Amino acid sequence: MKAVSRTILVLLLLSAAAIVAFGPRAGEQVPPGFVVVDYWEKWSGNEGKQMQQIVDWFNQTVGKEKKIFVRYLSISQVDRKTLTASAAGVPPDIAGLWQRDLVAFAARNALLPMDDMARAHGITQDTYKPVFWDMCTYQGKLYSLVSTPATVGLHYNRRSVLQLADAFKRQGLDPTTAPKSVKELDRWAELLEMRDENGGIRRAGYLPKEPGWFITFTAFWFGGRLWDPQLGEFYFNEPNAVRSFEWIQSYPLRLGKAALTDFSSAAGGFGTPNSPFIAGTCAMVLQGPWMGNFMFNLRPASCEWIAPRAVEMFLPRAARQFNYEWAAEAMPSEDPDKLPDVTFADADILMIPRGAAHPEEAFEFIAFVQRQDVMEKLNSMHCKPSPLAKVSDDFIRRHPNPYIAVHERMARSRNAHPQIKSPMQQEIGAELELAVDQIYLLSKTPQQALDELQERAIRKYSQYLARRALRDNVTTAAPGAEVTR
Amino acid sequence: MTRRERKQLVTGLTFVSPWLVGFLAFTLLPVGLSLYYSFCDFSLIERDAAGNVQAVWVGTDNYKELARDPEIYRTLKNTGLYALMALPAGMLVSIGLALMLNAPIRGQAVYRTIIFLPSLVPVVASAMVWMWLFNARLGLFNVILSWVGIAGPAWIGDKYWAMPSLAMMSLWGVGHTVVIYLAGLQDIPRDLYEAAEIDGAGPIRRLFNVTLPMLSPVIFFNLIMAIIGTLQVFAVPFIMTGGGPERSTYMYTQYLYESAFTYLKMGYASAMAWLQLLIILAFTALAFWTSKRWVHYQGR
Numbered sequence: 020m021k022a023v024s025r026t027i028l029v030l031l032l033l034s035a036a037a038i039v040a041f042g043p044r045a046g047e048q049v050p051p052g053f054v055v056v057d058y059w060e061k062w063s064g065n066e067g068k069q070m071q072q073i074v075d076w077f078n079q080t081v082g083k084e085k086k087i088f089v090r091y092l093s094i095s096q097v098d099r100k101t102l103t104a105s106a107a108g109v110p111p112d113i114a115g116l117w118q119r120d121l122v123a124f125a126a127r128n129a130l131l132p133m134d135d136m137a138r139a140h141g142i143t144q145d146t147y148k149p150v151f152w153d154m155c156t157y158q159g160k161l162y163s164l165v166s167t168p169a170t171v172g173l174h175y176n177r178r179s180v181l182q183l184a185d186a187f188k189r190q191g192l193d194p195t196t197a198p199k200s201v202k203e204l205d206r207w208a209e210l211l212e213m214r215d216e217n218g219g220i221r222r223a224g225y226l227p228k229e230p231g232w233f234i235t236f237t238a239f240w241f242g243g244r245l246w247d248p249q250l251g252e253f254y255f256n257e258p259n260a261v262r263s264f265e266w267i268q269s270y271p272l273r274l275g276k277a278a279l280t281d282f283s284s285a286a287g288g289f290g291t292p293n294s295p296f297i298a299g300t301c302a303m304v305l306q307g308p309w310m311g312n313f314m315f316n317l318r319p320a321s322c323e324w325i326a327p328r329a330v331e332m333f334l335p336r337a338a339r340q341f342n343y344e345w346a347a348e349a350m351p352s353e354d355p356d357k358l359p360d361v362t363f364a365d366a367d368i369l370m371i372p373r374g375a376a377h378p379e380e381a382f383e384f385i386a387f388v389q390r391q392d393v394m395e396k397l398n399s400m401h402c403k404p405s406p407l408a409k410v411s412d413d414f415i416r417r418h419p420n421p422y423i424a425v426h427e428r429m430a431r432s433r434n435a436h437p438q439i440k441s442p443m444q445q446e447i448g449a450e451l452e453l454a455v456d457q458i459y460l461l462s463k464t465p466q467q468a469l470d471e472l473q474e475r476a477i478r479k480y481s482q483y484l485a486r487r488a489l490r491d492n493v494t495t496a497a498p499g500a501e502v503t504r
Numbered sequence: 505m506t507r508r509e510r511k512q513l514v515t516g517l518t519f520v521s522p523w524l525v526g527f528l529a530f531t532l533l534p535v536g537l538s539l540y541y542s543f544c545d546f547s548l549i550e551r552d553a554a555g556n557v558q559a560v561w562v563g564t565d566n567y568k569e570l571a572r573d574p575e576i577y578r579t580l581k582n583t584g585l586y587a588l589m590a591l592p593a594g595m596l597v598s599i600g601l602a603l604m605l606n607a608p609i610r611g612q613a614v615y616r617t618i619i620f621l622p623s624l625v626p627v628v629a630s631a632m633v634w635m636w637l638f639n640a641r642l643g644l645f646n647v648i649l650s651w652v653g654i655a656g657p658a659w660i661g662d663k664y665w666a667m668p669s670l671a672m673m674s675l676w677g678v679g680h681t682v683v684i685y686l687a688g689l690q691d692i693p694r695d696l697y698e699a700a701e702i703d704g705a706g707p708i709r710r711l712f713n714v715t716l717p718m719l720s721p722v723i724f725f726n727l728i729m730a731i732i733g734t735l736q737v738f739a740v741p742f743i744m745t746g747g748g749p750e751r752s753t754y755m756y757t758q759y760l761y762e763s764a765f766t767y768l769k770m771g772y773a774s775a776m777a778w779l780q781l782l783i784i785l786a787f788t789a790l791a792f793w794t795s796k797r798w799v800h801y802q803g804r
Contacts, residue, residue: 099765106548106557123768129549280658284640373551446767456750460663482569486545490560 053088054380060115061097061367069400070115070166077387087380089113101372105129110372112381115166118154118366119438119445125157126442131371131378132160133385140386148430150364151406154437163368164385165406167398169307170362170429171233172422173197173204173351176302178324178344179211179222186210197348200355201240201266204303211302212274220274220282223295225303227267228279228459230289233305235451236363237263239436240352246439246447251484253447253476255454256469262353264465268458276461292317296345305350307365311420312402314345321345332417339421347422349429360432366406404430443483450475542566542774549768559771566775576776579756580783582667586741586755587734589671594730595723598678602685603715616686623679631743634673635660638744660745663752670741670753674734681726688722689715693802720799724791731787735780756780 049055062070074091082088092111094100101114105124116124124130137143142164144152155163180187180194187194187210198204208224215221227234238245243259246252254260271279286300287293290313295301297317304310315322321344322328331342340346352358369385371378387393391407395414398405402419404426415424429435441447454472457463463471505513517524543566546559570576605616622630637644638659646656657665692715700710716723738757741747747754760780764773 102548102765102768108557124549127547127550127768128553129551277658280661281641284658284661285642373555443767449762449766453751456748460749462663462750486562489562490545490550490558 049088049090050086053082053086054377056087056089056113056377056380056384057111058089058091058113058115058381058384059094059097059101059111060091061094061117062115063093063095066401067091067093069397072400073388073393073397074384076393077384081383081387085380085383087377087383089384105372105374108374110374112371112375112377113384114370114372116368116370118163118368119448121155121163121368121370122157122440122442122444124370124372125160125162129373130162131373131375132162133164133371133382134161136379136382137161137164137386140382140389142386142389146389146408147406148408148435150430150435150437151366154364154366154440155368157440163370164389165366166369166388167401167403168364168366168406168430169309169403170364170426170435171305171307172347172349172362172425172429174296174304174306174310174345174347175207176211176296176299176344177346178321179299179302180207183210197346198351200351201353204351205269208303214278218275218278220278222299223274223282223301225270226279226282226295226301227270228283228455229286229295229301229304230306231455233363234267234455235448236436237267239363239434240350240358240361241266242353242358244436245451246441248440251480253473253480255451255476256466256473261465261469264454264458264469266353267455268461268465271459271461290317297321308347308403308420308423308426309401310345310347311422314343315419336416336421336424343421347420347425349425349432352434358434360429361434362429362432362436364430364435364437406430441480443479446479447476450479538774538777541771542778544771546771546774547768548764548770562771566772567779569772570775570779575754575759576756576779578751579754579759582752582754583735583737583756585667586671586737586753587731589668590674590737591727591730591734593671594674594678594681595726597675598681598726599685599719599723601678601682602689603711605682605686606689616683619682620679623677627739628743630673630676631740634676635744638669638673660753661749663749666745666749666753670737670744673740673744674737681730684726685719685722688719692718717800718802721801724795724799727791728788731791732784735784735787 058074060067060070071091074089077087077089097114098116098120101110101116104110121130146152147155147165151165151168155161155165175197184194187207190206190210192198192203192206192210198207204225211222211224212220213222223229227237236245238254238260241259241263243257243263244254245260246254282300286295287298292298294317296304296306296310297314311322315328319328323331323342324344325342326334328342331339334342349360349362352361369388371381371385375381388397389407391405391409391411394405394407395411399414399418404410404423405414410427415427420426438444439447450472454468457468458465462468541559543561543563544559545562545565548557550558552558601619605612605619609615625633636642638661640646640656640658640661643656643659645659649656659669660666696714696718697710700714705713736757737755738761741753741755742758742761745753747758756776757780760773760776763769763776
């Protein structure tokens with residue numbers, strides 16, 4: 020028995036020694052006397068490595084000069100973890116979250132306003148495309164700055180369209196340019212559809228729920244609006260919004276609910292070679308600029324139709340687009356004359372949570388990311404446009420996405436819409452998704468579903484306002500009296 | 505208390521102190537705080553002008569809101585429906601499997617291992633496998649149904665079939681319960697079966713008059729655990745359906761979780777948690793109350 024115990028003890032000691040000798044080492048050596056800025060970010064994999072390059076660049080230049088060392092930490096569910104760390108009073112110095120998180124945090128006074136620091140660094144509203152500056156602010160204060168932005172547009176399978184060029188021409192459609200209106204998009208979709216003998220969808224033309232990430236914003240393409248932050252009003256059941264959801268419902272009505280369910284069951288998830296657009300089983304999708312990277316990584320042949328990609332990079336921009344089996348253009352709206360270049364704009368943002376240990380140093384890094392050369396390098400690697408007003412020709416010419424100019428144009432458009440800027444954005448978003456489900460699965464007419472949605476949104480918002488009023492009363496009438504911790 | 509006894513007490517407390525501190529700090533304190541926060545407007549991150557985390561007392565407002573919130577009724581109905589399907593099905597299947605595995609047959613240990621194995625698979629992994637099994641076009645269930653000319657439903661993609669699908673999937677993890685039933689079955693004295701046989705009782709009679717009454721304390725234990733488990737169901741629907749389609753599988757615990765961490769309504773979520781506790785307590789008390797009529801303990 021003693022021998023067994025001794026053997027176990029020796030084995031444990033040997034394992035410990037092995038871990039000490041060959042185990043993991045700290046990734047970075049912080050130079051003595053440097054302030055360490057903790058930066059939590061959502062990206063892992065390639066995107067994470069690319070951001071790490073930017074962090075290294077900072078550490079070797081501005082950081083070295085100002086004695087700041089940024090420690091990049093890739094974190095899953097970064098929003099939840101920032102939330103709990105903030106609640107515990109130990110938030111990171113920089114949180115790399117999604118734009119949708121900004122108002123929820125800012126409205127609860129959990130973020131540091133950046134106005135003064137931004138001004139001191141020469142960062143102003145004019146530095147940005149209006150939509151991106153707007154999404155970084157809440158009630159007139161600047162609470163974040165963009166790291167990587169995006170606009171969404173129609174991505175279509177050019178090769179499939181050109182194969183059907185004659186059929187397109189017979190219908191009076193031009194197969195060499197993207198559809199110009201929603202009506203034209205529907206006709207394209209019908210032409211591109213391929214059904215099997217049982218009525219199953221072999222290739223879809225367009226499906227509002229493929230992938231459906233932006234389906235709740237469809238009203239923008241019909242001249243609708245969802246919410247007015249100034250008035251605090253919702254417009255879910257106004258005629259433009261209802262028409263947009265009627266358009267969404269026209270797809271399951273035409274194709275059949277069973278056929279749609281069957282199609283989506285067999286479809287691979289996004290980011291896999293089996294996802295419908297990449298596999299060629301859905302000819303048109305509403306997607307962001309990152310599709311350029313996904314197409315290249317998951318279906319390289321689609322980016323080398325004529326010449327190898329390495330050669331293509333030396334071609335003029337217009338010529339480059341011929342080398343791709345896919346193309347991108349602004350998603351057509353209901354009325355292209357009145358509503359050109361409609362898009363939904365979103366962004367990954369950098370914020371400083373209240374309670375952060377080194378806010379000034381954190382902002383040094385955020386300001387570094389806003390430099391034109393840094394911003395263009397980062398967004399070129401992430402295959403996204405730039406949020407800055409000023410963009411170099413080189414950025415457009417050498418960008419891995421040959422359609423980046425389309426995204427740049429949409430980002431500058433007056434019809435670029437950001438996320439609903441409501442402190443209850445997540446809750447309202449969930450209600451919108453329920454309405455979409457009810458409409459797409461044909462359980463309710465758009466008018467019914469949207470009337471109910473409007474009612475739910477108003478009820479929730481009134482409840483939120485009542486709570487805010489109560490909070491304001493407590494805080495102003497008797498500071499500390501009813502307040503804990 | 506003598507000096508020696510005092511010393512022993514201190515030694516004992518010292519040894520249990522890690523657990524004690526853990527229990528106080530990570531269980532009792534959060535439970536107490538959640539009760540307090542259920543009477544507050546608390547978002548986890550809301551800060552006052554001085555930068556302190558702020559919870560504002562709102563009295564019974566959160567509880568009143570529970571009564572007005574239609575989502576509470578929807579999620580309670582869904583969770584109740586799930587419990588009504590999964591609980592009896594789980595009990596019947598696990599008792600049935602335990603009875604079969606208790607029979608003296610060749611390869612008994614292998615069968616027992618096979619039945620227990622699925623309960624060792626992590627929930628997320630099982631959920632992913634079952635999502636494929638339920639796939640409308642490529643799923644195993646619909647492929648098998650198609651062999652006999654039946655066009656299978658969309659399972660978790662159909663609002664009417666999603667809940668039964670989840671209840672069906674819950675049977676995947678009955679291994680633990682089966683093991684408990686097996687232990688209970690092996691504890692039933694042989695002489696009771698011999699006496700019943702002498703009295704002319706057949707297998708069915710023996711099952712209902714000997715096995716089940718003698719197994720009733722174990723059934724009761726598993727019933728209590730199943731009530732608690734099904735009324736708190738979260739992970740599987742959250743992963744497989746996300747509460748859809750059309751919130752047909754939106755469970756109470758998922759709503760609670762989202763209220764707290766997505767909608768930042770921690771005070772409201774705390775009130776929801778206390779309501780959930782009361783509901784579970786009520787059902788558990790009901791089970792205890794009825795147990796006097798159907799649970800038989802050997803020693804009494």
